Amino acid sequence: SQQGEEDPQALSIQEGENATMNCSYKTSINNLQWYRQNSGRGLVHLILIRSNEREKHSGRLRVTLDTSKKSSSLLITASRAADTASYFCATGHTDKLIFGTGTRLQVFP
């Protein structure tokens, strides 16, 4: 079963634009993580935000977490064609991660 849902399911933008993806989840969490997956490959860990944090930055990535609304967002600034991939949020529990359904991002040069 999958905990979260990402919105939108698909997103197409031009290089240089910002991309925002949202994630909603259902149960309490220890942390929330975002992963990236290029077509047909494994997932790569991008960033982790703990349940007591509200915002975190890493390079061009900005993640927010609102535990009262059970939602998170991932912002990629100044997108590049190489950012084209699927992005998944994953909620961290005591023993495992539960992944959402993903957002497919296409960045056009």
Added chain:
Amino acid sequence: DTGVSQDPRHKITKRGQNVTFRCDPISEHNRLYWYRQTLGQGPEFLTYFQNEAQLEKSRLLSDRFSAERPKGSFSTLEIQRTEQGDSAMYLCASSDNNYGYTFGSGTRLTVV
């Protein structure tokens, strides 16, 4: 250590055959996870190990599926009497805590 390795990368098998996949985690990581991913979906949790102990199995894992992690090192996932519905990408990940998994490239299974 070059990360998490999975073997084979691709497997095509006939319905009813048994298949076995192998995962070599990062050596310092004591946790190892198996996930299954179908096209257009996120990874679904199957099972995980802490060292050699299998601590949880998803209800998705029918009796035809078995996983082992002897000596707390590599792990194998076996599917017996494969069905077409087993066709998916099988992903292995390892972690030394719950903070950030390292995934392998996956084994893509096609059951014909």
